[in-house]
Amino acid sequence: MGAPKQRWTPEEEAALKAGVRKHGVGKWRTILKDPEFSGVLSMRSNVDLKDKWRNINVTAYGWGSRGKARAALKKSRQISRHDGALVSVGTTVEDTDTEIIDAKPLTMSSEPHQTTGQKRSLFRLDTLILEAVTNLKEPAGSDKAAIAMYIEDRYWPPTDFKQLLSAKLKALTSSGRLIKVKRKYSTPSSSAFSEEKSSKLLLLEGRQRESRVDIKPLLKSQVDAELARTQSMTAQEAAALAAKAVAEAEAAIAEAEEAAREAEAAEADAEAAQAFAEAAMLTLRNKNATKLMIQV
DNA sequence: ATAGGGTTAATT
DNA sequence: AATTAACCCTAT
Structure with a gap:
């Protein structure tokens, strides 16, 4: 069955923010490949990163x-x-x-x-x-x-x-x-x-x-x-x-x-x-x- | 590969 | 029932 929806943990969110800080907005693949974040974000795809970033900014x-x-x-x-x-x-x-x-x-x-x-x-x-x-x-x-x-x-x-x-x-x-x-x-x-x-x-x-x-x-x-x-x-x-x-x-x-x-x-x-x-x-x-x- | 629109699952 | 957040689809 479909995946039950993985909610983002604060750690993942922090990693995403850090990744954006280092590599810039839109470099989702790059962020994902960065060994510093690849561990925490291993369960996420580049599209996931993009979507999450969008959500973060909308709520912010x-x-x-x-x-x-x-x-x-x-x-x-x-x-x-x-x-x-x-x-x-x-x-x-x-x-x-x-x-x-x-x-x-x-x-x-x-x-x-x-x-x-x-x-x-x-x-x-x-x-x-x-x-x-x-x-x-x-x-x-x-x-x-x-x-x-x-x-x-x-x-x-x-x-x-x-x-x-x-x-x-x-x-x-x-x-x-x-x-x-x-x-x-x-x-x-x-x-x-x-x-x-x-x-x-x-x-x-x-x-x-x-x-x-x-x-x-x-x-x-x-x-x-x-x-x-x-x-x-x-x-x-x-x-x-x-x-x-x-x-x-x-x-x-x-x-x-x-x-x-x-x-x-x-x-x-x-x-x-x-x-x-x-x-x-x-x-x-x-x-x-x-x-x-x-x-x- | 990314951005943006759209959908569905989850929260309140 | 309404809002939010994760997920999906499509055009560029």
């Missing part, structure tokens, strides 16, 4: 049942949104491993005022944010990047709505409509207790429960997923993403400083460390995208 992005449709939408949006400001990067190909990208693309593009469009999206932004947080269903809450991605996927975003998003998140948090725990936002009802709205209390509670062992693997997997995606991108897409990553990293660093300033000593340490970790990973992601761009 919090896609629901309609991943395909959203992927299609996303792609068309990304293609249609190339500003051209980023593409002028490929000039220096040699020893430039750090600041190839002069990132200010997200600030103000030549758009004068589109009152109708911006106003409408602004009006819905509160709702969209809440919708994003609830639909993403991330147990530990969703960070700003995830929320932004969710919104970008479904609705056309204003040229730079990241700033607006930050402001709105802040407002929603202080008004109690969102709970912020370690730079991740979740809806109050999911937090079991709804009456206490002292954000500092929540902060401490969350810290104790998650104990930072929980949060790091999550972030790492997210970054891994995005790294993998950059490897399957075109140079233009990678450039756009890289620029975005730089902007995000800058924002993260700025927020870290802000947090450090206004929090007490112990909390400041934790907050700053977390923010710094995110910033560092964003930077790493940026470097990889840049590297890819050079190769291609």
Whole structure:
């Protein structure tokens, strides 16, 4: 009879990720032949690897049942949104491993005022944010990047709505409509207790429960997923993403400083460390995208 | 050999 | 019943 379905073990999954890291996405046969992974993956075929990789990335992005449709939408949006400001990067190909990208693309593009469009999206932004947080269903809450991605996927975003998003998140948090725990936002009802709205209390509670062992693997997997995606991108897409990553990293660093300033000593340490970790990973992601761009 | 669409088994 | 994950099929 047919094979009863072999579920992937964490070891196999780890081997696959490592293999992709070493050989790149799509080199399934190569990964399989590599003696370092051939042992663990001996029960798997190259097609299995491909399929599993697809599943990993789908889940890592919090896609629901309609991943395909959203992927299609996303792609068309990304293609249609190339500003051209980023593409002028490929000039220096040699020893430039750090600041190839002069990132200010997200600030103000030549758009004068589109009152109708911006106003409408602004009006819905509160709702969209809440919708994003609830639909993403991330147990530990969703960070700003995830929320932004969710919104970008479904609705056309204003040229730079990241700033607006930050402001709105802040407002929603202080008004109690969102709970912020370690730079991740979740809806109050999911937090079991709804009456206490002292954000500092929540902060401490969350810290104790998650104990930072929980949060790091999550972030790492997210970054891994995005790294993998950059490897399957075109140079233009990678450039756009890289620029975005730089902007995000800058924002993260700025927020870290802000947090450090206004929090007490112990909390400041934790907050700053977390923010710094995110910033560092964003930077790493940026470097990889840049590297890819050079190769291609 | 790989990517992508599609199907079926398993989880919730 | 709905969602997810492993598996299968086909075109490139």
